[in-house]
Amino acid sequence: MTGEGKRGGKLFGWLMRLLPAEFRDDYGREMEHVFQNQAHEAQSKGEGLRRVWWETVTGIFLTAPSQHWQMLKQDTGYALRMMRKSWGYTLAVIATLGLGIGANTAIFSVINGVLLKPLPYRNGQQLLVLQQHSRNSGARGFSFSEQEMNDYRKQSQTLADLVEYHSMSFTLLGLEEPLTLQTGVVSWNFFDLFGVKPVAGRNFLPSDEQHGAEAVLMLSHKFWMERFGGDPKVVGRMFEMNNRPHRVIGVLPPVPQYPDENDIYMPTTGCPTRSSERARTQRNFRMSDVFARVKPGTDLQQVQADLHVITSRLKQDHKDAYPETSGFRASATELKWELTRRARPTFLVLLGTAGFVLLIACLNVANLTLSRVLRREQELAIRSALGANRSRLLRQMLTESTLLALAGGLLGIVLAWGGLDLLVRFATRFTPRAGEVELNLTVLAYALGISVLSGILFGSIPALTGRENPAGTLHETSGRATATQARQRVRSALVVAQVSVSFLLLIGAGLMLRSFWKLQQVDAGFNPENVVAARVTLNFTKYDTPDRRREFFRQFLGRLKANPSVQSATTTLFYPLNQPFPLRGTILIEGRQAESQSPFVAHLRVGSLDYFRALGIPLMQGRLFDEHDGKDAPLVAVINQALARKYWRDEDPIGKRISRDNGQTWTTIVGIVGDVKETALDKDVTEDLYVPYEQVTSASHVLVRTTGDPTAIVKFVRDTVWAVDPQQPVDEIRTLVEVRGESLASPRLTTVLLGIFAALALVITATGISGVMALSVSQRTHEIGVRMALGATPGNVLRMVMGQGLGLVVAGLVLGVVGAMWLTRLMSGLLFAVQPTDPLTFVGVSAALLTVAAAACWLPAKRAVGIDPMRALRVE
Amino acid sequence: MVAKRARETEPYLPLTPAMFHVLLALADGEKHGYAILKDVARRTGGRVQLSAGTLYGIIKRLDADEMIEEMNERPDPELDDERRRYYRLTEFGRDVALAEARRHEEVIAIARAKKLLPKLKEA
Numbered sequence: 001m002t003g004e005g006k007r008g009g010k011l012f013g014w015l016m017r018l019l020p021a022e023f024r025d026d027y028g029r030e031m032e033h034v035f036q037n038q039a040h041e042a043q044s045k046g047e048g049l050r051r052v053w054w055e056t057v058t059g060i061f062l063t064a065p066s067q068h069w070q071m072l073k074q075d076t077g078y079a080l081r082m083m084r085k086s087w088g089y090t091l092a093v094i095a096t097l098g099l100g101i102g103a104n105t106a107i108f109s110v111i112n113g114v115l116l117k118p119l120p121y122r123n124g125q126q127l128l129v130l131q132q133h134s135r136n137s138g139a140r141g142f143s144f145s146e147q148e149m150n151d152y153r154k155q156s157q158t159l160a161d162l163v164e165y166h167s168m169s170f171t172l173l174g175l176e177e178p179l180t181l182q183t184g185v186v187s188w189n190f191f192d193l194f195g196v197k198p199v200a201g202r203n204f205l206p207s208d209e210q211h212g213a214e215a216v217l218m219l220s221h222k223f224w225m226e227r228f229g230g231d232p233k234v235v236g237r238m239f240e241m242n243n244r245p246h247r248v249i250g251v252l253p254p255v256p257q258y259p260d261e262n263d264i265y266m267p268t269t270g271c272p273t274r275s276s277e278r279a280r281t282q283r284n285f286r287m288s289d290v291f292a293r294v295k296p297g298t299d300l301q302q303v304q305a306d307l308h309v310i311t312s313r314l315k316q317d318h319k320d321a322y323p324e325t326s327g328f329r330a331s332a333t334e335l336k337w338e339l340t341r342r343a344r345p346t347f348l349v350l351l352g353t354a355g356f357v358l359l360i361a362c363l364n365v366a367n368l369t370l371s372r373v374l375r376r377e378q379e380l381a382i383r384s385a386l387g388a389n390r391s392r393l394l395r396q397m398l399t400e401s402t403l404l405a406l407a408g409g410l411l412g413i414v415l416a417w418g419g420l421d422l423l424v425r426f427a428t429r430f431t432p433r434a435g436e437v438e439l440n441l442t443v444l445a446y447a448l449g450i451s452v453l454s455g456i457l458f459g460s461i462p463a464l465t466g467r468e469n470p471a472g473t474l475h476e477t478s479g480r481a482t483a484t485q486a487r488q489r490v491r492s493a494l495v496v497a498q499v500s501v502s503f504l505l506l507i508g509a510g511l512m513l514r515s516f517w518k519l520q521q522v523d524a525g526f527n528p529e530n531v532v533a534a535r536v537t538l539n540f541t542k543y544d545t546p547d548r549r550r551e552f553f554r555q556f557l558g559r560l561k562a563n564p565s566v567q568s569a570t571t572t573l574f575y576p577l578n579q580p581f582p583l584r585g586t587i588l589i590e591g592r593q594a595e596s597q598s599p600f601v602a603h604l605r606v607g608s609l610d611y612f613r614a615l616g617i618p619l620m621q622g623r624l625f626d627e628h629d630g631k632d633a634p635l636v637a638v639i640n641q642a643l644a645r646k647y648w649r650d651e652d653p654i655g656k657r658i659s660r661d662n663g664q665t666w667t668t669i670v671g672i673v674g675d676v677k678e679t680a681l682d683k684d685v686t687e688d689l690y691v692p693y694e695q696v697t698s699a700s701h702v703l704v705r706t707t708g709d710p711t712a713i714v715k716f717v718r719d720t721v722w723a724v725d726p727q728q729p730v731d732e733i734r735t736l737v738e739v740r741g742e743s744l745a746s747p748r749l750t751t752v753l754l755g756i757f758a759a760l761a762l763v764i765t766a767t768g769i770s771g772v773m774a775l776s777v778s779q780r781t782h783e784i785g786v787r788m789a790l791g792a793t794p795g796n797v798l799r800m801v802m803g804q805g806l807g808l809v810v811a812g813l814v815l816g817v818v819g820a821m822w823l824t825r826l827m828s829g830l831l832f833a834v835q836p837t838d839p840l841t842f843v844g845v846s847a848a849l850l851t852v853a854a855a856a857c858w859l860p861a862k863r864a865v866g867i868d869p870m871r872a873l874r875v876e
Numbered sequence: 877m878v879a880k881r882a883r884e885t886e887p888y889l890p891l892t893p894a895m896f897h898v899l900l901a902l903a904d905g906e907k908h909g910y911a912i913l914k915d916v917a918r919r920t921g922g923r924v925q926l927s928a929g930t931l932y933g934i935i936k937r938l939d940a941d942e943m944i945e946e947m948n949e950r951p952d953p954e955l956d957d958e959r960r961r962y963y964r965l966t967e968f969g970r971d972v973a974l975a976e977a978r979r980h981e982e983v984i985a986i987a988r989a990k991k992l993l994p995k996l997k998e999a
Contacts, residue, residue: 033959059929
């Protein structure tokens, strides 16, 4: 054959691979013969081979799909008949895979909605959050002033535009009861920057932010639906707000709100503080967060460099505002990252966990299928003898396994759909993007993909470990085919793999459980029992002077305390475990010079007379606030032990003076109280400085300690507020026990989810172990009979069978321990006071797994002991 | 003795042109694949060109529907290529080909009646 001929032959051979193997086996040589004849004829006529090749290639491309389709129809029909014949196996596989695929689909729907989908804003990848930092500003930085925003706007080379945001409360009057509205105060072009268009009405215009313009506002979608039932006629309505009437000009679409869930939005001219002379003219009057959009073609590195140039210039031009030692700088973060920062670690751990559950399910089903293949060896042998080659049989088994997996996938999708609401509520705790979680085409494609992969995985293991020549079974004289040694090793390997992966899941759940238990044991430093909290944000228009504010709370608290079931009542700005933002500031300590790199800092806490009594915070030294600490009295403060340790380690802080306003006024420390977990149970205690309400008049909450059930006085608290002022809203009424429980909700939910997955994995693995052992015992019946006939006691047989089973489990445990030592590091961010390689958890989980495995081996072992040796010896 | 019920040809009609031509090629005797291919090309003046790819898809289909069968008898090996397989029409295949031919005949008769085709000249 010439070189060209050889090449042609090779190419023809490659083309033939498009056709099914069975078709090639039947007709391949003939087709080659016909093709060669055609080529020879064309060459002898001097016509060239192009036409022949063209017809051959197009013919094969046309024939291949229909042949594959025919085979698929045949295999599918056969698979459905086999599935109907073995209902038990079919249902077990569908249920097992359904649970695994359902868990994965559910978690992926959350991952897709929160982490993968682009932001629901125009070119969301261009949106940034800007922050300013100094050495003592902490990780989250500090806000911007109007002058600073103007500087960035004018000087930036990389930002197309930037907008501002801050949050405050307004009172809405004129309804059945006054409402506190969480309000976002924004630049007029805030929603334009995000590319958000209203679903009703219009967006803000530049004229809306002019001084003297009509007061306008936009409703958030959630507030619009909850309060007005989605009625578009709300556009144009006047809202009687506490300072002046506002006209509703538009309603926002249901987009994620960041950084707060607001009820309404208004332009900056709507906020008296923001539109004050001070805010406009003082460089250090900072109250706004800033969002920006980059210019097209600009990356984050370029923005960071740009911000560095601007801040260097600001330090140069305003040395007083930005001293060299302050470490002043600015940074930019992608908005998508900010929106998902908290969610990312938890969700990825959950996805990994769900993936492991599916892997265990596939391994278990592979084992079930192996057993079934063993029972079907005669049938496969006959089919092989009748002409079905190995690849045909493999294809048919894969079709069957994929169909089962697709049925499991369908069940999984239904389960995921059923659990979607719960998942959205879970995701809401971590990210404002929870509303974007849905079962869309991407999620369904993922479910389809993992179903097909599962089918191929659990179908290929039994298929590939089968005999090379299935027909060989027909020559065996025994009616009961014996599993090949290779298959037995495969089954054992599958059990070992299941045990090791189950161990990983159990360790993860065990670590979370220990972490959660430790979190629950944390002494928060206060007594939440019998305390109810309520938000009472005073109407800033009506209560515009400290005296008016003091008078309201004097009357309100006085009436509360007159109730015999009220032990103590206090007002405060925020309360423990309810700190929406830090109030961290620098202080001066009289007679001491702070180091330039680390000024003195403290967290400000506000409380009226009974604050510490109401919360059960112990006095450690000195005294608490008393009636003498009024508005005209010398300024006093109480500090916590952490602040005392930090700045007065070797001396007594009582009587020492500090200043919160750079030396304009001085405050005397009169007492030291115990440390309180103000921000979160899993966060360190902060250095706290408590000042009396009567001397600062900043408050938005009340705390009431009762003698009995605190929920019994909820109505009384409301009625008392309205007795003092019928137009004063009161809301967010809950007990501190609920608040503490709420602070544990996220780790509790995560622990529960991991626990469910781990329990599922354990059940699947236990049934897998039991199944393998039962099959092994039935296959070794003859051998066991021989042993017993030769003198083996029931104890010997029991030990033999249990030993075999537990041997596999121990092997799986060892692999699992090695894997866990490495993998658990990935979840260290989710753990509290527990090391990822916590020995107690590892030992406990190992013991639990061994116990369950032993129980799973027990029944088959008992059956082995009950074998009648005489009957067993007759078994072939 | 109960007469064997003739198999219905109706479910298999109409045949595709390529399938019909393969049956026609076998109507006058058994042939191997290449010969079928050549016969179809010659009779249709090259208008119907089967290739190795399309021919054997048709042969498989006709074989599965029992319209053709492979012959066990083969010519002298010295005169033959061992890769060749010979096919012939089955009785059922002949019935199907006949039914398809009659279907074409009816259509042509309608075309003649409508003067689309000229009437056949009487001898």
